[in-house]
Amino acid sequence: MWTRWASYSLRVNHHGGATVMPVILHGPGYSTYARTARLALEEKGVAYELNEVDILTGKGHAPEHLARHPWGKVPAFEHDGFTLFETLAITRYVDEAFPGPALQPSDVKARARMTQICSVVDSYGYAAIVGKLFWQEAIVPMQGGTPNAEIAAEGLKVTRQVLDVLEGLAAGDLLCGGSVSLADLHLLPVVEYLRMTKEGGAAFAAKPKLSAWWETMNARPAVVKTRPKLG
Numbered sequence: 001m002w003t004r005w006a007s008y009s010l011r012v013n014h015h016g017g018a019t020v021m022p023v024i025l026h027g028p029g030y031s032t033y034a035r036t037a038r039l040a041l042e043e044k045g046v047a048y049e050l051n052e053v054d055i056l057t058g059k060g061h062a063p064e065h066l067a068r069h070p071w072g073k074v075p076a077f078e079h080d081g082f083t084l085f086e087t088l089a090i091t092r093y094v095d096e097a098f099p100g101p102a103l104q105p106s107d108v109k110a111r112a113r114m115t116q117i118c119s120v121v122d123s124y125g126y127a128a129i130v131g132k133l134f135w136q137e138a139i140v141p142m143q144g145g146t147p148n149a150e151i152a153a154e155g156l157k158v159t160r161q162v163l164d165v166l167e168g169l170a171a172g173d174l175l176c177g178g179s180v181s182l183a184d185l186h187l188l189p190v191v192e193y194l195r196m197t198k199e200g201g202a203a204f205a206a207k208p209k210l211s212a213w214w215e216t217m218n219a220r221p222a223v224v225k226t227r228p229k230l231g
């Protein structure tokens with residue numbers, strides 16, 4: 001399904017007319033990684049089309065999507081004939097290629113912290129929080145299966161460690177201080193699902209800095225607009 005958003009980037013062609021050059025993001029509304037890319041587009045005010053490739057029904061491995069992403073994952077991105085996959089590459093490109101508020105701190109240490117937090121989310125947080133905890137508690141029952149308590153417990157153990165680390169790294173109401181950065185946008189969709197789990201939600205609520213961060217982020221129009229509709 002194609003969802004059309006506000007407008008397109010325009011380019012003047014050799015006849016002097018305007019050629020429509022849409023930004024396209026391939027990925028479903030429920031995907032955390034696709035939501036991170038959308039958050040970056042929304043925060044920058046970039047108009048885009050969303051092609052909701054439904055990975056839960058195998059569409060990620062259809063030939064047309066494998067041509068966009070060799071591992072059949074989402075998101076994949078297109079702008080002006082330029083294609084990308086891997087969310088951090090996409091969000092950095094969106095920040096650097098378009099006008100609008102900067103989503104990466106100019107201070108070198110704050111920027112390194114931002115990359116570190118994105119990497120913690122990607123390397124440890126997502127697999128534990130979404131891949132194990134949320135998956136067993138929410139997706140498996142939704143698909144008619146029986147949750148595996150051992151996998152959920154493994155997920156919760158790593159989740160607690162990730163939360164301890166992030167609580168320690170967070171600068172304040174925004175993870176890198178100053179204004180919203182890619183670190184906030186990479187973490188937010190994962191936390192949305194974490195808060196829906198019983199013990200994960202409680203572990204998150206026990207973290208004062210992260211809880212204040214959530215309240216700040218949750219009020220942002222981009223966050224409200226991209227909130228997944230589940231069920």
Ligand SMILES: N[C@@H](CCC(=O)N[C@@H](CS)C(=O)NCC(=O)O)C(=O)O
Pocket residue numbers: 031032033034055060071072073074075085086087088122
């Ligand atoms: N390293 C990738 C991870 C993307 C990813 O794991 N996306 C999930 C959805 S949130 C996905 O496509 N899962 C389907 C699958 O693994 O087949 C990125 O940064 O974009």
